[in-house]
Amino acid sequence: MQLIEKIDKIVEQSSPLTIHNILKFLEEHYNIKILYAVESGSRAYGFNTPDSDYDIKFIYSKPLEQYISLSEPLQSIDLFDSSRTYDFLGYDIKKAMKLYSKSDPTIYEMSQSPVKYVDTEMFQRDKFSLRKLCNHYRGMLHSNFKKYKVEKMTQSDRKHYLYMIRAYLQGNYIANKGLFPPVDIRQLLKTTDKDKLILFTNKLLNQELLSMGEMSILNAIFSVYLDDDVFRFKVREISDEEFRSETNYFNDKLKYYVFEKYPASDIRWLI
Template structure:
């Protein structure tokens, strides 16, 4: 599948006349929670040639999305869209640049982007995001049956939230890395390990009886996190100048030949 994904990315570059700056796995495969049935959720950032940016007309479509087929879900953001969202501390792109499943990586761009993480990281907004994801999954854990993956996704968001409160840092992507460092009761940690193993080695769609103990734990943590986020500092830095510089440097670096032609 990895070779197929890289081939698809090359086809995207040729079809849309762009360069892919980085492409990674997101979702369950990046989190270390993939089963045999899990999709490959490939996300990428791309850049157009110089002419696309030097136009009096407004920029056109800033996403590329392929139809989902054969367990492959692939889509990407144009670089200026990605950097605007990065400036807002968008959790999706923060996770993408931390993914260990990398298909394409423009070394200079990604290194510079990672150096700007602290300039864009806004604990309150990222924490709010993970709380909402946890609440969404928690809402599905009631009734006669609950999906195993919804428990894991609820707890992954809770652990990411607790990481932010505990360390004031961007949380890691991998579920087990979160489990290892976030303070949890050992019995709960073991139970989550068992749930993760059951998903990885079992059926992606597997259901289970709702667990009242786990549900109560999630409810209490969500109440505490919801109170905590309200007290957090809401101010933000403005890294726009640095991100503009990164965009311009990347445009020159990727499309050197275009710039040479313009200078002649």
């Protein structure tokens, strides 16, 4: 039986524990231990609809011998059910720690997801770089605005603009407050005083489309923000004093999550 067919059988049971059951199946199928698993995408960001799919990201470890082998362990697992209702993307712990050490935005957003299926309190916020995150969100808005900017909105444009608004709010949050931003768009809306932006976002969250006049205003907000030299100055001024990129910290994290699966007697010679 194909892997997707096996996942489909779990989905067909329609259990409230479907995601947990699939994660358990993946542990058995790949001989891994899932250390951390969260919802990402629209269900974590606060603009999902009843028919939104589930985007689950997770971090796993493999048996110890695979980390002391000449061949690299499986670095990622990417799979889904046949209806694409459930999408799973997993990172090996070694790859995840490398990304964490570089303040990778995907890892940051995993650490801040409000929906956790497996939580081992793996991350510390002060190990991420605010400056890198701020530049990422601004860059995300820039690339999406260039790719998806329209004057007349259709239903397919609505979600693109929600992602752009979220990136705009997160970049502003970091630049103006010097703090780590939430990932949920409704929480982010509480941090802005731009009434028009709040109005437009709430309309989009209610699955309404914006008029051409409203689109003109929203596009202008993004354009001014992306061309703002003051914002660029604020980003350069963001202190990274709290950002600690010591190699030992991430190496210790890696050792802890790889070794914790095994009795001390089995790993004493490696420590």
